[in-house]
Amino acid sequence: MTFTTFIQHCLTGISLGGAYALIAIGYTMVYGILLLINFAHADIFMMAGYFMIFAMSSLPWFISIPVVIIVTIALGLAVEGAAYRPLRMAPRMSIMISAIGMSYLLQNLAIYLFSALPRAYPTIEPLKQNFKIGEVSASLVTFLTPVLTIVLVVLLMQLIKRTKIGMAMRAVSRDYDTSKLMGIKINRVIRFTFIIGSALAAIGSILYFTDRMSVTPFSGLMPGLKCFVAAVLGGIGSIPGAVIGGFFIGISETFLIAFGYSTFSDAFTFLLLIVILVIRPTGLLGETITEKV
């Protein structure tokens, strides 16, 4: 492998990792506050792909992007309201099953509405522009993804650290009852978490699919599972952890493929999951918190 191709693969890996990181944040935030693995998150990401296809068929890209973000947020809130909110007091296993059901529902809805055949993802011209630095060439989206990811993560961390709603999110993630005693509306904080998670999934979806050709109802599956593993690797509940996990998985996947192990690259992710769960279940940056009952 020449130095140029090495750099080329690094760029691809970092870019893929950035998109993974944005999706992984959605898993980790919802887990932090509801102790729920939101299996439907992957399908919300997939749906965002279809939303972009439809938006771009009649709107310019700079209007399509905000429209897709807003519609994806609405879908995320609908999932929360329909599948999770009614089960707020139910045992965790029930909510988990509801999440799995929601995931299949969205997949099947996509098959029903859009058919299982791949649909071409629209080209966002400015993102596809090619840049050349020395020998290395890549499209704008490859450079933009990691930068945008870092910017969004920094903003998000500031929001959680410095704002009142961020403080409420941290409080609710630890203790529902005491948060209620402070006057915090739990449902509002949970909805806010889904808004952020879905918005990031929408952005992640645009960045991810722009580098691919098409969307199918199953397009959320593998990226979703990988991002979930990224969140576990980083320590589920931890946002910086999810980002590190996302980049790690994106980069390792790219290099595995580059070295010719593409058949092994998905298996690698799950091997990683098993290894983490066995060796360090709290992940890299996770902390042990006592289970909420």
Add this chain to the structure above:
Amino acid sequence: MSLLEIRDLKVNYGGIEALKGIDFAVEEGEIVTLIGANGAGKSTTLKSISGLVKASGGEIWYDGEKISGIDPQKVVAKGISLVPEGRRVFPNLTVRENLRIGAYLSKDSSAVEADFEKVYALFPRLKERHWQSAGTLSGGEQQMLAVGRGLMARPKILMMDEPSLGLAPLLVKDIFRTIKEINETGVTILLIEQNANAALKIAHRGYVMVTGNITLSGSGSDLLNDASVREAYLGTSAG
């Protein structure tokens, strides 16, 4: 009319009757204490006033308004704060954030600033440690923080569930002195204590609870001298 009035309050936990219909009242400006053995239903009483636990019967009236059945967020907005059993500070928030979140519903930031100063004056230790995350405070400091957080909501009634639990004797004295000080600033206090002796000494009135019922009531000094109370809760016999 009393500031807080509990009428025939009943609470069930899935078949177990934790409160079997209790009546009591708290007048404005008073310190009222509920004493009773473990499992008598003291915490349940405060939780149902706060709205955390739904009553299965009876009514709670506050300031001329029926508040039973409303959400905890609304109860605190009306001026009733609970310092819960076991402190329950947010360990992942700093001391200052814990206090700030106590005033979550306040929209007046200059009032919040003034309240910070009041709480820091009451508990100088909290001021020294305002950047520390609450999970790393000592038990006594956490208790101060829980009380301070309760005060940040500017309650008319501050309910405290065993604020002296697990504190060294010297700190226990401090806590009771602080409760009196808070009361003297005009805050009505409803206090639960295992330390019945100290609680009855500072309380205007008290109620004794036994397995979901109120069996005795009277002024603090009456209860202190009551033979059955002395025997059951103060560990000394009357004779």
